[in-house]
């Protein structure tokens with residue numbers, strides 16, 4: 001990381017992190033319990049869970065203590081996993097999602113988001129939810145990212161969904177839409193807004209002084225002088241040119257097939273990609289077990305493990321907790337960086 005403000009690391013956050021447990025039939029409860037059990041060994045910050053007691057108790061036989069407020073988590077954490085319970089009366093069947101489970105996941109997300117927004121918790125970590133199950137109960141956001149943004153009063157065009165691993169950070173411009181819709185939906189304004197949100201996010205959350213941002217093309221060979229598509233010259237290049245003079249360096253459009261190898265990655269702090277898989281395939285290929293999904297542009301810190309509900313392995317005991325641990329550690333790191341940054345700006 002370039003230009004890290006590592007000179008004045010503040011004392012550890014005195015507030016716990018809130019973890020929304022996600023879909024009760026998925027791996028959220030299991031990986032949360034595992035990082036609780038390994039918190040000391042992994043030097044993780046204190047946290048509390050928000051969600052289904054049934055799911056947590058089914059996933060883990062260790063101590064769980066229901067708490068009434070986030071502050072209690074600091075006292076409880078040393079002897080039990082602190083939990084703010086969300087109503088969920090059905091028996092949990094891992095791997096078999098239900099509408100009641102989806103309602104519990106949504107209530108947990110809503111409640112945890114509210115606690116962080118109120119200042120009672122330092123950051124929000126969200127365990128995976130099933131988008132199709134949420135949609136079946138009337139959830140009309142593409143994902144948790146847009147839901148949290150709405151609850152924070154931020155327009156979806158001003159946020160960025162960053163997938164971050166130790167050696168690569170990527171942001172897709174379009175997110176959860178059909179690939180067939182991407183060329184129709186992409187606009188110059190959308191690209192400039194995502195680049196700005198990314199640059200500001202790198203400065204505020206990671207302490208990068210002057211971010212370097214690489215922008216991908218959409219088409220093979222970045223269009224090859226319009227031979228293989230015109231979006232690069234008509235939509236992407238104007239966005240890059242419009243950002244000249246801003247406090248970051250931005251370049252492209254680059255052919256997406258040659259911008260992720262190690263020497264190319266050394267030239268930028270984050271890559272802006274045109275669609276979901278263009279951004280997520282390189283990050284998950286390099287960092288599946290430690291990748292973090294971080295929402296930039298919010299007044300709060302929100303992270304999530306990069307993986308989904310993993311219904312195929314939920315309840316079997318072998319879900320890896322590493323990405324959840326990375327999400328918690330990054331949330332804590334970003335909360336500290338923001339505190340420093342905001343103090344310097346004041």
Ligand SMILES: NC(=O)C1=CN([C@@H]2O[C@H](COP(=O)(O)OP(=O)(O)OC[C@H]3O[C@@H](n4cnc5c(N)ncnc54)[C@H](O)[C@@H]3O)[C@@H](O)[C@H]2O)C=CC1
Nearest residue numbers: 127128129130131132304306307308309310312313319320
């Ligand atoms: N942040 C979120 O809430 C996300 C939610 N999803 C949701 O998850 C559901 C399933 O999505 P998939 O595409 O199947 O992706 P997935 O990440 O759940 O599973 C893909 C593969 O990775 C494995 N895997 C995932 N997490 C693992 C872990 N912690 N340890 C070991 N192996 C693990 C799974 O067993 C599976 O073989 C969908 O409903 C989707 O909407 C997907 C991505 C992110």
Ligand SMILES: NCC(=O)COP(=O)(O)O
Nearest residue numbers: 142143144145146293304
């Ligand atoms: N593929 C990433 C993803 O699904 C993240 O979704 P969400 O965090 O917005 O729910």
